[in-house]
Amino acid sequence: MMFPQSRHSASSQQLKFTTSDSCDRIKDEFQFLQAQYHSLKLECDKLASEKSEMQRHYIMYYEMSYGLNIEMHKQAEIVKRLNGICAQVLPYLSQEHQQQVLGAIERAKQVTPPEMNSIIRQQLQAHQLSQLQGLALPMTPLPLGLTQPTLPAVTSSSGLFSLSSILASQAQLAKEEKAAREGADNHRDEDGDKSD
Template structure:
C-alpha cells in the first residue's frame, strides 16, 4: 500500500532502528549502567569502611606512640635523677667502694640488644593479650658495647658482695612476696 514509506537501508545510509528496538537498546544500556553503578557503589562503600578502619588504626597508633613517647621521657627523667642521686652518694663511700659503684653504674648503663630482647620476651609472656611474638630489636649501629657480666648468687646490690650493701628486712620480705606472687601467676 505505501511501499516507499519505510524503505530498507540503502548501501550508503546507516541502519535505522525502530522505536521498539531503540527502547530495547536503551533498556540494555540502562541495565548495564545500573549494574556498573551498583558495582562502583559497593566498591565505594567498601573503601569508605576501609578508610574508617584505617583512621581508627591511625588514632590508636598515634595514642600508643604518644604514650610511649611520654613514658620514654619519664624513664629518661627517672634515670637522670637516679644518676644524680648516685653522684651525690658516691663521695660518702670508701675509695674502694666508690670504684666498685662507679664500675657497676657504668655496667648498668651499657644494656645490650640481647638483654633488651630477653626483657621484651619475658614481658610479652606475661601479657594476656599478646597475639604475635615480639619483634627482636636490631643491634645498635655501634654494636661495640661490652656485655654486662652476669650477677652471681653471691653478689648483692649492684654486683657487690652481699656484705657491702644488704637489703633491709622489709625490702627482702617484699622481694620474697613478689617472687611468690609471680610463681602463683605462672601456675594459673
C-alpha cells in the same frame, strides 16, 4: 504504482526495527551502567568504612605513641635523678667500693639491642604466665581498693600492638597503685592526727 508503496512500507518497517533496536540497546546500556554504579557505590561505601577504621586506628596508635613518649621522658627523668643521687652518695663510699659502684653503673648503661629483645621477651612470657596462673588458680584477695591487673593474651602475630597494650595496662596499674598508696598515706595521716 505498487512499487513505491512497498518501498515505503519496507523503509517504515526498517525504521521501526532500528528504533526498537536502539531502545533495547539504550535499555541494556542503562542497566549495565546502573549495575556498574551500584557496584561502585558499594565499593565506595566499603572504602569509606575502611577509611574511618584506619582513622580510628591512627588515633589509637597516635595516643599510644604519645603515652609511650611521655613514659619514656618520665623514665629518662627518673634515671637522671637516680644518677644524681648516685653521684651524691658515691664520695661517701670507700675507694674500693667507689670503683665497684662506678663499674656497675657503667655496665648497667651498656644495654645492647639483643639484650633489650631478650628482656622484652621475658616480660611478655612472664605476663602470659601470670595471666594463665590467674585463670587457673584462685588467688588470695587483694587489699581493699586494688584490682587484679588484666593483661591481653600475647601471640607471635600481635607484636608491637600487644607490647603497647601491656605497657598501657602497666601504666594504668601504676596509676591505680599510686592512688591506693596516696589513699593509704592520707588514711594514716588522718589516724595520726586523731591520736594526737
